[in-house]
Amino acid sequence: MKKKKGAADNLKNKTAIQKHREWRGGLDTAYDYMQWCRLWGILIKWAASHPVQNVRAVFRYRWMFSYLTVPSFFDRLCEGQRGAGLRGARNNLNYLASDVTKTLTTIFSADMHLHPDSKKAEELNKRIICVDELLPNLLGKGFPDCKMILFQEYPMYLPSLINQHSPVHYIEQSELYGLPADVCPLPSFEAGLAIEDDFPKIGCCMLTSNMPCDGSIMTTMLQERRIGLPSQVLNVPLRWKEDEVQDYAVEEIRSAIAFLEEHTGQKFDWDAFKEGCEIWNRQNECKFEKWDMNRTDIPPHTGSSAWLYRIFEHQAVAGEPRALRNDLKVNRILRKQVAAGKCPKTIRHRAVLWNTPCNNYANFNNWLLNCWGIESVCEMIDIHGTDLIDTGSHESMLRGLADHYQTSTMRAHTKGGSEVMLDSLWEKYEEYNADMIIMFDQISCKGVGAINGLFEEGAMKRGIPMVRVRQDLMDPTSITRREMRNDVNIFMQSVMKEEPVDASLVEFDDDESW
Amino acid sequence: MKAIKILITIMLAFLAVTVPIYWFNLDTKLVKLIEKPMMKRYDSMPRDNRL
Ligand code: SF4
Numbered sequence: 178m179k180k181k182k183g184a185a186d187n188l189k190n191k192t193a194i195q196k197h198r199e200w201r202g203g204l205d206t207a208y209d210y211m212q213w214c215r216l217w218g219i220l221i222k223w224a225a226s227h228p229v230q231n232v233r234a235v236f237r238y239r240w241m242f243s244y245l246t247v248p249s250f251f252d253r254l255c256e257g258q259r260g261a262g263l264r265g266a267r268n269n270l271n272y273l274a275s276d277v278t279k280t281l282t283t284i285f286s287a288d289m290h291l292h293p294d295s296k297k298a299e300e301l302n303k304r305i306i307c308v309d310e311l312l313p314n315l316l317g318k319g320f321p322d323c324k325m326i327l328f329q330e331y332p333m334y335l336p337s338l339i340n341q342h343s344p345v346h347y348i349e350q351s352e353l354y355g356l357p358a359d360v361c362p363l364p365s366f367e368a369g370l371a372i373e374d375d376f377p378k379i380g381c382c383m384l385t386s387n388m389p390c391d392g393s394i395m396t397t398m399l400q401e402r403r404i405g406l407p408s409q410v411l412n413v414p415l416r417w418k419e420d421e422v423q424d425y426a427v428e429e430i431r432s433a434i435a436f437l438e439e440h441t442g443q444k445f446d447w448d449a450f451k452e453g454c455e456i457w458n459r460q461n462e463c464k465f466e467k468w469d470m471n472r473t474d475i476p477p478h479t480g481s482s483a484w485l486y487r488i489f490e491h492q493a494v495a496g497e498p499r500a501l502r503n504d505l506k507v508n509r510i511l512r513k514q515v516a517a518g519k520c521p522k523t524i525r526h527r528a529v530l531w532n533t534p535c536n537n538y539a540n541f542n543n544w545l546l547n548c549w550g551i552e553s554v555c556e557m558i559d560i561h562g563t564d565l566i567d568t569g570s571h572e573s574m575l576r577g578l579a580d581h582y583q584t585s586t587m588r589a590h591t592k593g594g595s596e597v598m599l600d601s602l603w604e605k606y607e608e609y610n611a612d613m614i615i616m617f618d619q620i621s622c623k624g625v626g627a628i629n630g631l632f633e634e635g636a637m638k639r640g641i642p643m644v645r646v647r648q649d650l651m652d653p654t655s656i657t658r659r660e661m662r663n664d665v666n667i668f669m670q671s672v673m674k675e676e677p678v679d680a681s682l683v684e685f686d687d688d689e690s691w
Numbered sequence: 692m693k694a695i696k697i698l699i700t701i702m703l704a705f706l707a708v709t710v711p712i713y714w715f716n717l718d719t720k721l722v723k724l725i726e727k728p729m730m731k732r733y734d735s736m737p738r739d740n741r742l
Contacts, residue, residue, distance in 0.1 A: 239733040249719040
């Protein structure tokens with residue numbers, strides 16, 4: 178009998194490049210093709226807007242190579258997707274591409290590495306505020322004539338997701354420089370960029386922060402030496418559930434506003450800020466609706482494109498009208514499928530994915546679903562910044578913003594005590610009617626590592642199947658994608674005694690894949 | 692009528708070029724081809740690592 182072809186049979190050995198793009202049925206393939214054309218339209222528009230500058234940027238910055246692989250990255254995030262899931266994912270990703278290319282244009286137009294001695298670039302820099310990428314840039318809405326840029330987002334965070342090998346060179350540089358090799362790869366990558374002088378030279382001032390953890394605080398020192406901009410730390414309290422810290426959190430923001438006013442020469446615009454907060458509240462409401470839909474038997478908006486978009490929205494485009502329009506469009510698409518009761522995927526298990534996901538395997542969720550039928554109905558990284566901001570007064574908005582910071586990406590759960598990291602897991606498990614937990618064991622996130630035993634005890638006490646998946650956030654040289662898959666394979670075969678949905682995906686070599 | 696003919700020709704030409712690129716993943720394969728030379732270039736760039 179002829180062996181049935183699986184998804185991995187269409188992948189080239191080692192690079193995992195698709196021999197041909199995925200056949201998803203006539204309608205979905207046509208939709209995917211159109212969205213692919215839309216993506217290329219965005220990329221060509223960007224490239225053609227400043228051709229010389231962009232070519233120079235690609236040749237100047239190693240991390241820019243990763244952006245050339247974006248079409249392939251989007252394909253990976255949409256692997257196996259059909260119906261509303263595919264449509265939602267493609268719209269989210271293309272919105273992301275259009276926003277990122279716009280920001281890259283601003284960055285490169287102002288970059289003194291690319292335009293040394295340029296008066297025009299100097300002028301542009303007077304209106305650019307750099308902020309640590311872990312500080313959501315909603316505050317920037319109060320400076321409508323300036324552009325607030327998440328400083329490490331574009332050279333570090335996004336490339337680490339797009340191309341798993343992009344952090345390796347920079348991590349090596351920080352280790353060669355003599356920095357300890359056992360810190361989390363995120364701050365190591367940032368330090369490597371500073372050592373290699375691979376951050377764009379932009380901005381008039383910089384807001385740094387103590388987010389999300391000690392590793393990041395250390396690397397800020399190195400980055401400051403390289404960047405050389407006037408800077409101020411915006412401290413965000415760790416024990417964010419406690420009321421006593423809130424006055425301090427608001428004071429920190431007031432002081433940051435005074436710092437930004439001084440260096441940009443602009444007055445903080447409360448009306449513009451209020452408008453930004455109101456848009457953000459509506460973006461958040463769209464997210465709540467998506468979560469509600471994911472609690473049904475037909476979870477339509479799951480996987481990497483959902484959490485990646487959420488992080489980007491929360492950090493980079495909170496309060497952005499175009500992002501809200503995308504959310505409303507995607508929700509309309511998802512609602513239709515749920516109302517029709519259609520579920521175009523094989524779901525055997527509903528899983529809660531806990532702890533920080535693995536950047537160097539952003540499409541891990543797709544693999545879980547396509548190989549074992551494990552649907553990621555709820556993810557820890559997706560749940561942050563969920564309180565609506567009260568826009569009634571200046572004070573209430575600042576309190577809302579302080580909360581928005583304290584419940585930011587990685588911070589909401591990995592700091593703040595066991596009730597947010599541990600208790601919340603069992604609540605979400607019930608809420609989403611889950612039947613298993615995928616626990617990321619991020620080997621260099623020591624704060625969470627310390628309570629690994631409590632997760633295991635809790636799962637055992639409740640009789641919940643829980644698989645631990647080792648990973649190292651963005652360093653594929655410590656734990657490979659294959660090893661991550663293997664953790665799940667062993668669990669599914671020996672504990673759950675199950676057969677895969679697609680046997681070709683159980684074991685394949687993608688070590689050289691982007 | 693002529694305008695419609697031109698429009699249809701343009702659309703067909705667009706499809707004839709882009710559909711094979713899409714289906715055979717030629718855009719990704721092309722980027723893979725330039726990866727090595729690009730990395731060589733980045734490796735050979737002079738760097739000032741003093742902080
Ligand atoms: S994964 Fe953990 S150690 Fe790494 S930056 Fe985030 S909180 Fe810090």
